[in-house]
Amino acid sequence: MARRSDRPTLRTIAEMTGLAVTTVSRALLDAPQIALETRQRVQRVAREIGYQPDRAARHLRTGRTNVISFVLDPHDELLGFSTSMISGLTRALRDTQYHLVITPHFAEAPTLDPIEYILRNRxxxxxxxxxxxxxxPRVKLLMENDFPFVSHGRTDLGIEHAFVDYDNAAFARMAVERLVSKGRRRLALILPPDRFMFRRHLRDGFQEAVERAGVASELPGDINLDSDAADLYAWLTWRLRQPDPPDGMVCAGEVSALSLMAALSDQGLTVGSDFDLVVKQTSLLYDEVRPRIDAVYEDISQAGETLGKLLIRRIAGERPSALQFLQEPVPRFTDRGQGTRTAIGARQSA
Amino acid sequence: MARRSDRPTLRTIAEMTGLAVTTVSRALLDAPQIALETRQRVQRVAREIGYQPDRAARHLRTGRTNVISFVLDPHDELLGFSTSMISGLTRALRDTQYHLVITPHFAEAPTLDPIEYILRNRxxxxxxxxxxxxxxPRVKLLMENDFPFVSHGRTDLGIEHAFVDYDNAAFARMAVERLVSKGRRRLALILPPDRFMFRRHLRDGFQEAVERAGVASELPGDINLDSDAADLYAWLTWRLRQPDPPDGMVCAGEVSALSLMAALSDQGLTVGSDFDLVVKQTSLLYDEVRPRIDAVYEDISQAGETLGKLLIRRIAGERPSALQFLQEPVPRFTDRGQGTRTAIGARQSA
DNA sequence: CTATCTATTTATAACGTTATAAATCCCATG
DNA sequence: CATGGGATTTATAACGTTATAAATAGATAG
Structure with a gap:
């Protein structure tokens, strides 16, 4: 309480300059009705005493929170997906008035819960x-309420909304072409669970490239990218003993791919000679994994930054159709050598 | 603006019950001066119309923000360290009034910046x-301002403060004992950079165990846990060609250990027969990495949850000395087999 | 039946900000 | 020298909450 008084407010500045509180407020907001000379004087004083507007008071008065909410998916606990996302978001929000609040989404709860909470409590x-x-349903609800959002991923609702997405179809095509160029003739694709949009993109890109190349393919139904490591391991171990096992595989999950590699290795298969694998990589992990395997990079941190920037523009009123961004896959195939490795490292430390 | 009016406030309830706004406020706070019957009636109405107090207004009036801030370290971009931490924190904050705000700490800035920002702007x-x-310096500044905090990691300031830490000394001892039991006789330890407290704990535990076992040891000075993957790789590659190379190693970083494994593999050494490695594991990664190596588990998500719970108690006024917690290392050595794998998976999905 | 107490409710003010409307000032114009 | 008008400043009120002090009702005692 004693401390409360030492924080400068508009009143402090008003007393120092002999102006009214209202005038100070307008001056700091650079309102043209306030004389230029006055504005400059007030702003100088504010800077000198380190005035920062009180967010709660501002929120109360204007209804604006100056908060961006990120819904933390319970599934992202593995590896750095959310961290990269969050780190990219903070980069986008740097030097803006916006703060980043994490709204958790607990595993057992409907995906709509966090959105309803945000809407209801502003x-x-x-x-x-x-x-x-x-x-x-989140997109639908947010659109109905005309509430600004940017999703990571597209939808099939026939609604124009802001999004950032990774071109998973292009990734799948690229991966298939790579495997075919290495002589693989029976390819498998590990898909995400049914309900996700990017499952379609992956499958469509995969099918298209497989048909064009005229090689055999399969889409295992028992397991998916969210399966337990042990289940993935067990499935591939089983599959390799069946007739016509695949000789190449596309996997859009980093940790899932490790399980597959473990199964291959335990079955005595050597990746690179008996079998090939193209993985979607979102961390630096696969630069260090041996045997080296082909990877295609997805820059999650960059996606986070773009999400943040687009959201700010959306809040400012830009039309959603102008706020859509598709990230291109970046191949990091093994024969490219050391060069590309430093490329990512450099960006991340910058 | 039109929408603003449909959100229930104290006034809504006051009008519905015919009571004064003040009475409603006190009733919801369960003040004993308000008749029990009135309190119950008000609380029932509040529940029915889904009243939620306005955080900004409350903040403005009481000075309390109901916000917990987590300082996001720029170094945590790799793997899931921060995600696990954040996920644990949200678990601790669930069903409380507290929200989690991410305060970024950008790489080039002093560690004190985010703390000063939080203090200055409440x-x-x-x-x-x-x-x-x-x-x-963060601990010092926060103590001076009597501002509640819990650090992940201890300090050497001679001040009692709340913390959650991992027993890195015990981890190092455990790792050395494991390596010695496998017949290793020249051990190396990869340390964190000089400035960190946990460097001491690791080193002390390592030295103690090495001396007790009477084996040779070394502490490489050119590289550390924050070194680039390429530098770690280069160092170990070089070191293995020098006289008296180590035959066992302790590494407290997951990704760093992968670089070391890559170097070993590229030098034709097989982990498990020519060389042994004990890694500190904070994700499920090493369950899937081949060859299997010995790991000791640190549950970051659990640490996050404990940090959150202790912080809430600290804010409530408990003495810091009662809010200190040291996490015990959990070995996950290779000969334990499949059993322990499921143990972690089970906890995380629960 | 009045005075006094206790239990309960309420009015007032304030947190720091900004939108709206009103007030002041200064200068040019008739 | 009044008048009008533009430029600039200010008073008032409100956002939703809660702390403080004051008011009311009801009950008890004298």
Whole structure:
């Protein structure tokens, strides 16, 4: 309480300059009705005493929270997906008035819960979430409420909305072409669970490239990218003993791919000679994994930064159709050598 | 603006019950001066219309933010360290009034910046940060301002403060004993950079165990846990060609250990027969990595949850000396087999 | 039946900000 | 020298909450 008084407010500045509180407020907001000379004087004083507007008071008065909410998916606990996302978001929000609040989504709860919470309590001015579904109820609800958001992932709702997505179809095509160029003739693709939109993109890209190349393919139904490591391991171990086992595989999950590699290795197969694998890489992990395997990079941190920037523009009123961004896959195939390795490292430390 | 009116406030309830706004406020706070019957009636109405107090208004009036701030370390971008931490924190904050705000710490800026920002602008009621230094200036500043915090990591300031830490000394001892039991006789330890407190704990535990076992040891000075993957790789490659190379190693970083394994593999050494490695594992990664190596588990998500719970108690006024917690290392050595694998998986999905 | 107490409710003000409307000032114009 | 008008400043009120002090009702005692 004693401490409360030492924090400068508009009143402090008003007393120092002999102006009214209202005038000081307008001056700091650079209102043209206030004389230029006055504005400059007030702003100088504010800077000198380190005045920072009180966010709560501002929120109360204006209704704006200056908060961006990120819905933390419970599934992202593995590896750095959310960290990269969050780190990218903070980069986008740097030097803006916006703060980043994490709204958790607990595993057992409906995906809609965190969104309803944000809407009902006016917790934020905008929201970011990931892992969209074709008929994503979150997108629908947010559109109905005309609430600003950018999703990580597209939908199939016939609605124009802001998104950042990775071109998973292009990734799958690229991966298939790579495997075919290495002489693989029976390819498998590990898909995400049914409900996700990016399952379609992956499957469509895969099918297209496989048909064009005229090689055999399969889409295992028992397991998916969210399966337990042990299940993935068990499935591949089993499959390799069946007739016509695949000789190449596309896997869009980093940790899942490790399980597959473990199964291959335990079955006595050597990746690179008996079998090939193309993985989607979102961390620096696969630069260090031996045997080296082909990877295609997805820059999650960059996606986070773009999500943040687009959301701010959306809040400012830009039309959603102008706020859509598709990330291109970046191949990091093994024969490219050391060069590309430093490329990522450099960006991340910058 | 039109929408603003449909959100229930104290006034809504006051009008519905015919009571004064003040009475409703006190009733919801369960003040004993309000008749029990009135309290119950008000609380029932509030529940029915889904009343939620406005955080900004409350903040403005009481000075409390109901916000916990987590300082996001720029170094945690790799793997899931921060995600696990954040996920644990959200678990601790669930069903409380507290929200989690991410305060970024950008790589080039002093560690003190985010703390000063929080203090100056009264951004939160408490703060969590990681990677403490022996004379950590953040701890000093927060203590001086009597501001609630819990650090992930201890300090050497001679001050009692709340912390959650991992027993890195015990980890190092455990790792050395494991390596010695496998017949290794020249051990190396990869240390964190000089400035961190946990460097001491690791080194002390390592030295103690090495001396007790009477084996040779070395502490490489050119590289550390924050070194680039390429530098770690280059160093070990070089070292293996020098006289008296180590035959066992302790590494407290997951990704760093992968670089070391890559170097070993590229030098034709097989982990498990020519060389042994004990790694500190904070994700499920090493369950899937081949060849299997010995790991000791650190549950970051659990640490996050504990940090959150202790911080809430600290804010409530408990003495710091009662809010200190040391996590015990959990060995996950290779000969334990499949059993322990499921143990972690089970906890994380629960 | 009045005075006094206790239990309960309420009015007032304030947190720091900004939108709206009103007030002041200064200068040019008739 | 009044008048009008533009430029600039200010008073008032409100956002939703809660702390403080004051008011009311009801009950008890004298």
């Amino acid at each position: 917790m934020a001015d905008g929201v970011v979430f990931s892992r969209t579904e074709p008929k994503d | 951004m939160a009621d408490g703060v969590v940060f990681s990677r403490t230094e022996p004379k950590d």
